[in-house]
Amino acid sequence: MRLANILAWLDDTNGATLAHLDLQCYSANPAMTTQDSNQTQVNSVTKMQPGHDSSGPDAATQELKPASKQNTNISEYEIVLPGVSEKNISLANPTKVELTCKLDENSNLKNPQVTWKKGSETISHTSKTQNSWTIELPHFYLCKGLEGINDHFLSFIEVGFVQQKYFVIKFGDPLAEVPVISLAGIQGLAVTEPDPRALPIIDGREKPIISYEGDIAVMVCTTVYNPKAWAWYMTNGTELVSIDKMLPVDKFRIKSPSVSINRLEVVKLTREDCGVYWCEAAFELGPSKSRFELRVLSIAAPLKPFVAVVAEVAILLTTIVLYEVYSKRKAKGQKTTRFKTVEVEIITKL
């Protein structure tokens, strides 16, 4: 029987999806495998660029159910038995995942007992039809492993089979324990490390920003996604001090020309303003940070090379002028002697 049909609904806050997800699992029952293998559909994971809509003309989307909610995209992932298949899927947005066990029509089983389990804990079905049993993953999402950890949301789902018997879903919160679910009839769990790259990247500056005392320093943070909020921090010793909260208005100015760009302007710079600044963009999936380093130089710093170059120019100019004066004097001396010779020539010829 089909073990699971995982459908994922994505909250389409900004149309960004990172993957299609369509899982159709088949029973490990050897009697069924040969038959079912004809019907297997192995979908490749399509990774899409964020910002695009999740509509893609591949087999997966044919399985899309019309969304009951507005602005939702459905992605389906399929895992097929038999055969080892692992899929890595990354999602940029909080994901509601439903795991559905569907009984294949051609199955011989009647009235099977289907339980969804997480570890040893049984999850009750959220919906049930004659041939399918569905649980909603957000249940797991708010489960004990994740509760209370900085509102970090699901970063990715990875569903895979290990040794044909393991069904693994990995949650991608770098800081949390990784809960997994297993399905009935499958034993064992596999845990892998979450992928920290799953969080959206925001662009900062790797090289230090150099500015001068009394001048303004500008740090610009950009991203292609639309974050919910921006925050700026300054490293004071070892702790992060929030600039937003402090915000002496005459010292720091925060401007936002658009949702995806945020500027921090530090005015009236002094030496103490040197240091590391952090720009944090809060996404639904989690906050993402970017680092800036500010160096404040005194005005004397570029003056030294400036004066050196000007001195070099002055020296060269003087040398050239002197040389020219000298060679002109020499030439004058020679010229008078030459004319005298010529005059002598004319006189002798005549």
Added chain:
Amino acid sequence: MPAPAEAGRAPGPPDGGWGWVVVFGAFISIGFAYAFPKGLAIFFKEIQDFFGASYSEIAWVSSIVLATTYGAGPISSILVNRYGSRPVVMFGGLLCGVGMISAAFCTSILQLYICVGFITGFGLALNLQPSVIIIGKYFLKKRPIANGLAMAGSPVMLCTLAPLNQFLFDNFGWRGSFLILGAILLNCCVAGALFRPIGPGTALVKTQVTEEGKDALKGKITTDGPMENKTEEEGEKDCFEKVNQYLDFSLFRHRGFLIYLIGNVLMFLGFFAPIVFLAPYAKHTGIDDYSAASLLSILAIVDMVARPTTGIVANSRWVRPRIQYFFSFAIAFNGACHLLCPLASSYTGLIVYSSFFGLAFGMVCAMLFETLMDLVGAARFTSAIGLVTIAECCTILLGPPIGGIIVDTFGDYKYMFIKCGAVMVLAGTFLFIMNYYNYRMLAKEEKERKAKEEDPNSLRTENEGKKNWNKDSTQDGPELEPLREKGEGLKKEMNGTNEV
């Protein structure tokens, strides 16, 4: 030959000695003029962030510098006609320095436009033209080599300025970098100080004028010459003449000049766009950033070597008389490279293209001013270059944006390369055909002039009667001093086909 006359005779260009020092100065000066605007691009992202400006607002800075450098050509020419090269270049260097130093203290984009755009751009214009002009005054026999060497300053400076700018930016931020760059630009004053004014004492020359025929010597007298002769022969100065003293508009009746002008204006439509789009095209075909940047480095290195080499080749006995054909060939070769570029889609193909492009680019640039000097002669070159640069200014500025529009419309870079290639092949062919015609006309005129020379009386009346046309035919034409016998004593400008 009377000895005093020989002793007082106007000496020709030295073709050496201090001339090579002048070439070095021109190398620096021209290098800054061409390479500096390109080197500024490194700072733009930071300045854009700092002022919160859009990309196009920042790109205007570059455009203003370029437009001012080329557009201020006539002013540069007028100043050189009046004061000579040296003061103008030194003043230009000072302006550049002041412009960049004040740019370091700017607080708005508009101020940047003025300081970096207008002031520095104008300073660079005052650097570029006089440097080229003074080479024409110091060299005749070896002029193509001197031109090639001086023009090699552009790629060398670019290769130096790019990493230097990056270093300055990493250590001092954009303000400090502008301050230091201002000081570095003051070195143009040093280069200008090397431009010792040359020219024989005009007092001695005047005595020769009446004896040996004024028209022939006009070509070799220094800046004062044309003005003096006009006052002597015509005895009147109308408004037109006055303007011509400063900027020789009679050039527009000069056949060779017009040919050059039309051909070059056409060529510049497709000259710079491929450089601008080479890196984006490379990235478009899937090459990574670093390799795409190294394509431009290959171009610059080949360019660096190609320019002096072209100068040497152009100076050789076989090419010098037919230098206009060589120039047309170089332009057409450039165009052919661009037409073949779409065939190169792999990285190796693009490297080959970059090398050939560098070679062709260097060839054209090395001869750009040499051919103009060849056509109009050293005296009128001052005005000629001013008029040519302001005409080129429009097409230079239009070239890359038109290329950009083509890329955006068709979504493919190859049409842009085809357009550039076609324009350049067309320009090369036009120049080739028209110069062939020009050479023949010059040969005819030279024959007529020689026939009349047997009779000096008719020469004088002809001069006074058809002054302008004689000026055209005798002062211009390719200069082939090295091929004339020295015994003649007069330095005339000869049509090359006569000798060959």
